[in-house]
Amino acid sequence: MATGRPFEMVVFAASGFTGQHVAEEVARVASEEEMRGSLRWAVAGRSREKLQAVLDKVAAKLGKPELKSEVGIILCDVSDPSSLANMAKQTAVVLNCVGPYSIFGEPVVKACVENGASCVDISGEPQFLEGIYLNYNDEAEEKGVYIVGSCGFDSIPADMGVLFTKNNLKGTLTALESFLTINFGPEGACLHEGTWQSAIYVLAEQGKLKKIRRQIGHKPIPVIGAKLKRRGEVFYCNELQKYSVPFTESDPAVVTRTQRYLHTHLQETPVQYAAYFTAGGLGSVIKLMFVGLWFLIFAKFNCGRKLLIKYPEFFSRGYFRKEGPTEKQIEGTSFEMIFLGEGYSLGKDPQQGKPDVKICTRVKGPEPGYVATPRAMVQAGVTLLKDKSSLPKKGGVYTPGAVFSKTKFIDRLNKHGIEFSVISKPEA
Template identity: 30%
Template structure:
């Protein structure tokens, strides 16, 4: 990576809802007069200027580019070490940008949760990115940094404190406040819509190892939980977690890319805790409702209800809702000797926007400024950035990690 580039980071899509939050975070945390050189970018100079006036000041450079014009993308990418993009759905707007970053030499991070598109990027570009020394890192928001880094941290502490790895980890969402973002709903709906029309995409979605290297797609994990059951591990009723279909595949890819650091027999799953007794069971059933609505067929009554219920792209929680949101995740680990341990990850803002914008911002800074593992390709947060990202998340992004 060329150390003399004009910018460390370009935030692509900075005039969008999430993009402006990332820009606001970088300006508040790092300003423009320090060591970090960054810019706001998008297609429309007027919109970018207006957003800059809201979230920063005129000291933040603006870069105008056209995502459909390779020459325009090339000119932008040659100016920066890292492209940080919030422009989704990525299956629609991300492919040319990924290809250009690999060709012209810039690391890349995004908020993609579109499993079928991520599979396409792996198949098309992993080897080329390796050859060019470029890190392409998807899922740098609530999906899937807390899950991926939570497992990474739990395994690291299990080895350090217990002298053995965890052969199985069950992640349970213990608490969460904050609405689903419109962009996340649009992306998930797009994934499910395409899966209903394309058997190959469907196979990727239902395969627990669908993001693993093609020769490493076997293991003991089953498809993600789709019903409400009582979980002896957490002593609670549990139901489906809407992000599990993305997070679990990312964690398994991390294991494969790390040379099976968690073990060839490592197993992982995710679910949402809903409490004990009859009340807990009913709460679990209600928590499964968004997933039912989201998977409804296009044009159906249920889908029309979902489209009215969920926010549209660019919509999301208010500032107060973002500030007062939180999440708490528990990582129930079974170690090699059968003993147990518990990892915890908490976030201090709503998951969809408040925390996600800080996580993505720190991932971009990490890629630009830190000493990182010598690995390139289509990566995961933990394999691309490891301890350096863990440190940034705790120091700056409002996440806490604990183990006992």
């Protein structure tokens, strides 16, 4: 990665809803012992006034008036390649908060690759993530930069949770299920409309994703051990005593890419993976399915997508709003992801017989969209800066698990409130 540049880290689109939270988290981390006095950073975007307002707000909230003069401001526009190039030339790592990424993400990646800056994003859009791999992996490898997608709630808990579980099983982990639960406080919860729009584009471009995967031409990952049986569309999880449904976001795609990389490049046993969302009681399942049905129907057609984008609050039953969540809603929300894994004990051939060991782990943390996501994203950037010797020797387009598998990333997340733990494991 580039050295000798004015900044180590730049937050692009820092005046956006998520970008403001990321800028606040960078300011907080910059004052910690490991980074104090050494993290030179800047905010970037179209409007100097808005960027300065973000810094003023963060300075007031954290009681750090010096931020208003110490943090750099870079003016650039996603529609102006020369301005993006100018930004990329000034930093080692760009934290790319622009979205939806399918529309605005690629120009930022292109500028970073061409100008020697690594790039971290929080995209949950598989067609964007895998399209970036197809189009930029070779050049990123040549330039020695790391392009790391899905470094927010999509898909850090899932991708790193699989690796954590694998590393804590005394034997060979071959299959794993995750169950996500979102816990709401008395004020309820909601997300900003930008996340809603990203989900719309994911569904709208499913055909594009299939085409991208055909072009990449990866061979299927071999199934090691007993084949993982997929559960139903709606089922009661006896282990958690909750109704659950398949979790169709980007997590399974990201985990699959990580497992393929670890198997292909490091000769590790690939882990079969299935993701689910726990909806609590049957009434909650019915509400969730109702919203999902509306969403699926309207997202298939151009006019329907326009309505979904224009009226997010109506179609999501208030869960997605243009103004985003309130501070009280953010403070009262948290997440928990339980992993149920099985595999084969030490010395046992995973190609012979049934699994004979099980493990249960957990990743838990604060509100996923605007607390956990900024923390994960910033620690991803810090890890690229601080754990260089533990990164893959070659640059390229990576998933979090692929690029961070040998680093202190999970330790950093644990120290910042995204906690990984073993709930149960076989006795020694």
